[in-house]
Amino acid sequence: MHIDLSGKKVLVTGGSRGIGRAIAVRLAEAGADVAINYLRKVSSAEKTADLIRAAGGEAMIIKANVANEQHLQSMFDQIESQFGKLDILISNAASGVLKPVSELTLHHWHWTMDINAGTLIPMSQHFRRALPQGTTGNIIAVSSLGAIRAIPNYTAVGASKAALESVVRHLAAELASENIHVNAVSAGLVETDALRHFPNREELIKRSLEKTPAGRLTTPEDVADTVLFLCSPLADMIHGQTIIVDGGYSILG
Numbered sequence: 001m002h003i004d005l006s007g008k009k010v011l012v013t014g015g016s017r018g019i020g021r022a023i024a025v026r027l028a029e030a031g032a033d034v035a036i037n038y039l040r041k042v043s044s045a046e047k048t049a050d051l052i053r054a055a056g057g058e059a060m061i062i063k064a065n066v067a068n069e070q071h072l073q074s075m076f077d078q079i080e081s082q083f084g085k086l087d088i089l090i091s092n093a094a095s096g097v098l099k100p101v102s103e104l105t106l107h108h109w110h111w112t113m114d115i116n117a118g119t120l121i122p123m124s125q126h127f128r129r130a131l132p133q134g135t136t137g138n139i140i141a142v143s144s145l146g147a148i149r150a151i152p153n154y155t156a157v158g159a160s161k162a163a164l165e166s167v168v169r170h171l172a173a174e175l176a177s178e179n180i181h182v183n184a185v186s187a188g189l190v191e192t193d194a195l196r197h198f199p200n201r202e203e204l205i206k207r208s209l210e211k212t213p214a215g216r217l218t219t220p221e222d223v224a225d226t227v228l229f230l231c232s233p234l235a236d237m238i239h240g241q242t243i244i245v246d247g248g249y250s251i252l253g
């Protein structure tokens with residue numbers, strides 16, 4: 001079935017590279033116009049904007065730290081002035097401190113929680129104002145298996161993803177009556193720049209490959225396809241769920 005997002009306006013946070021870039025391009029291929037948020041690397045954001053335009057969509061790039069309320073205000077103001085509205089919000093940007101619990105500080109904790117989980121609350125408030133009344137909206141957060149499993153060095157990020165999935169459920173319950181769908185897509189290990197920060201990268205990739213029934217790692221495009229499905233009328237009765245895209249990795253003991 002062809003999924004048509006013509007006329008839809010999308011924001012992808014952390015959309016400049018990795019999984020966010022794949023989501024931005026997939027939604028543009030389906031007809032949407034896409035705003036890309038990034039924090040540091042403008043060249044990556046510009047490359048993604050080129051890919052969006054090549055797919056036929058209008059693109060804009062916005063530098064903002066999603067954990068900063070002034071930056072969020074300015075980002076949504078820019079979207080309002082260029083796009084006039086927002087139909088789909090993809091909360092994908094993430095950061096975090098990868099350390100054993102014995103080395104974590106409260107600063108690490110707050111940093112990770114604010115960027116990965118806390119931001120969804122003010123962003124959802126901005127989104128409600130930007131969504132035209134009486135239309136259907138989608139908020140999709142990108143999560144990870146650390147929300148439900150213990151992964152070495154991943155305590156702060158895993159806890160932030162568990163919090164994120166909980167915010168998704170609570171937001172979904174509040175917003176379903178306004179025709180706003182709120183869901184999460186959780187991915188298995190995906191080879192992106194993010195993995196370079198893991199001290200045990202090679203071992204993680206090897207173990208994931210060995211333990212994935214589907215026989216390969218999850219790609220950014222696998223995640224993007226599920227996001228596209230959730231943005232379509234095919235997912236009309238899905239509210240507050242976390243859909244796991246991992247080739248079956250998490251079903252094995």
Ligand SMILES: NC(=O)c1ccc[n+]([C@@H]2O[C@H](COP(=O)([O-])OP(=O)(O)OC[C@H]3O[C@@H](n4cnc5c(N)ncnc54)[C@H](OP(=O)(O)O)[C@@H]3O)[C@@H](O)[C@H]2O)c1
Pocket residue numbers: 013014015016017018019020037038039040041042044064065066067091092093094095115142143144145186187188189190191192193194195
């Ligand atoms: N890779 C995996 O194995 C995996 C698995 C499951 C889930 N995920 C989730 O998928 C999402 C994307 O991961 P990825 O691997 O694609 O990451 P990535 O390649 O490291 O890209 C991270 C993106 O987030 C942006 N970003 C970071 N901090 C930000 C902030 N404070 N404000 C705004 N933007 C910020 C970065 O922008 P700059 O480049 O400008 O800094 C970049 O666009 C994350 O939520 C991650 O937790 C990843």
